Amino acid sequence: MRIEQNYPLLKHNTFGLDVKTKYFVEYENEADLQKLLRDEYFFSQQFWHIGQGSNLVFLGDFDGVIVHSAIRGVEKIRETDGFVWLKAGAGEDWDALVAYSVQNGWGGLENLSLIPGEVGASAVQNIGAYGADAAGCIEEVHACFLETGEKRVFSNPECEYAYRDSFFKKPENKGKYYITHVVYKLSKKPEYRLDYGNIRVEIGDRTATLETVRQAVIAIRESKLPDPKTTGNAGSFFVNPCICTAHYEGLKKHYPDMPNYPVDEETVKVPAAWLIERAGMKGKTSGGAAVYEKQPLVIINRGNASGRDIADLATEICNAVKEKFGIDLQPEVNYI
Numbered sequence: 001m002r003i004e005q006n007y008p009l010l011k012h013n014t015f016g017l018d019v020k021t022k023y024f025v026e027y028e029n030e031a032d033l034q035k036l037l038r039d040e041y042f043f044s045q046q047f048w049h050i051g052q053g054s055n056l057v058f059l060g061d062f063d064g065v066i067v068h069s070a071i072r073g074v075e076k077i078r079e080t081d082g083f084v085w086l087k088a089g090a091g092e093d094w095d096a097l098v099a100y101s102v103q104n105g106w107g108g109l110e111n112l113s114l115i116p117g118e119v120g121a122s123a124v125q126n127i128g129a130y131g132a133d134a135a136g137c138i139e140e141v142h143a144c145f146l147e148t149g150e151k152r153v154f155s156n157p158e159c160e161y162a163y164r165d166s167f168f169k170k171p172e173n174k175g176k177y178y179i180t181h182v183v184y185k186l187s188k189k190p191e192y193r194l195d196y197g198n199i200r201v202e203i204g205d206r207t208a209t210l211e212t213v214r215q216a217v218i219a220i221r222e223s224k225l226p227d228p229k230t231t232g233n234a235g236s237f238f239v240n241p242c243i244c245t246a247h248y249e250g251l252k253k254h255y256p257d258m259p260n261y262p263v264d265e266e267t268v269k270v271p272a273a274w275l276i277e278r279a280g281m282k283g284k285t286s287g288g289a290a291v292y293e294k295q296p297l298v299i300i301n302r303g304n305a306s307g308r309d310i311a312d313l314a315t316e317i318c319n320a321v322k323e324k325f326g327i328d329l330q331p332e333v334n335y336i
């Protein structure tokens, strides 16, 4: 187990915030994790588990313990004529897992190429893009319950997956389970999902294969989203809000071009990016933080932003959208 004191987190958050934590603890296996969970001093501190910090905003230095999983490894644990089951350590890089599955001809994860982060977080966040989400391939999630140290294996239905949501994100469970491994069921006879975004156009004359779908998704993402290596950001800052149909019908009279995706008879989903742009927030700045010109759902660090700058800008965006449309935006990122 690696334990660091007064440790810089600059390389552990994609916003590029230069903050420190009192302690940084990285465990390499389940035995290390069990040891940590028997430590009374650990529980006397405030603590937070991170992956690659690609969905976080540190509001300042962290006066406690930042925990990170270095459980690595990807193992084929089962195979039939049609499927393979991969068990991946929570500390594995997500896109490396996607690349590995594509190289081997196993389908299911290719539309989720280039999403930053680790395997453990993919199961917490239910990451999604281009018509796919992690839940579509997750068979089991292996986790450790902090209060007792007890190991628990969650089946897919027990993870209660929904749009960008899971059992692990519910307020009553948040931060209470540390994920150690995730089991994915992948197809040896993949069906390609090409009808989202510009995937079909990007593939062009090439034959659709796992590799060309992956390349197309990567090319589209690189053209639309800022690269955290050069411009700090956490991807989509807000979740697309769901509003009641009556509210939507009222707004539609004033904004007939408002994009909408019916969820059920009572609810309509509206793109947060459209709301932010129409509320006049595109390109707005607060200190070192700015709304990204190409995609208003993304807040960027212009180089010298503090977590407070980012939070202030997010509040300004929420207020502007609330005032114009009466809609409350919810951040997708975690404030720490």
Ligand SMILES: Cc1cc2nc3c(=O)[nH]c(=O)nc-3n(C[C@H](O)[C@H](O)[C@H](O)COP(=O)(O)OP(=O)(O)OC[C@H]3O[C@@H](n4cnc5c(N)ncnc54)[C@H](O)[C@@H]3O)c2cc1C
Pocket (backbone or CB within 6 Å): 014, 048, 049, 050, 051, 052, 053, 054, 055, 056, 069, 090, 115, 116, 117, 118, 119, 120, 121, 122, 124, 125, 126, 127, 128, 129, 175, 177, 178, 179, 180, 225, 226, 227, 228, 233, 234, 235, 236, 334
């Ligand atoms: C440029 C960019 C593009 C993005 N695009 C997308 C996208 O298309 N779709 C999408 O869904 N997301 C997207 N995101 C958001 C982000 O990539 C995901 O939320 C990702 O899953 C976060 O992974 P992470 O390892 O960085 O987790 P962190 O941000 O470090 O943590 C996220 C959450 O997971 C928890 N967590 C992490 N590891 C564990 C563990 N082992 N056990 C228990 N809890 C854990 C943390 O406590 C926290 O609640 C994007 C982000 C960026 C920067």
